[in-house]
Amino acid sequence: MALSRCPKCDNESFEMVEVEPGNWRFKIMFVQCTSCGAVVGSMDYFNLSTLILELKEKLDNIELKLEDLEYELFALKKRTIA
Numbered sequence: 001m002a003l004s005r006c007p008k009c010d011n012e013s014f015e016m017v018e019v020e021p022g023n024w025r026f027k028i029m030f031v032q033c034t035s036c037g038a039v040v041g042s043m044d045y046f047n048l049s050t051l052i053l054e055l056k057e058k059l060d061n062i063e064l065k066l067e068d069l070e071y072e073l074f075a076l077k078k079r080t081i082a
Helices: 048-081
Strands: 014-019 028-033 039-044
Antiparallel strands (some): 014 028, 028 039
């Protein structure tokens, strides 16, 4: 398998660097050459799959709490009518 090389200096090692571009709301990660700093790629700062999973878990918890509230309201309504 061929090694990736920097298009500017032919170096074979790279690093991830956190960057907060001006006039930008989000951080991004640059993949850059460890020797000359040439950027060869970029990635989202946050792992979107993880964030989506965390939001799903929070929504599931809210849904369970709403179901509990619905049950309690039904029980109160039933007692008030009787």
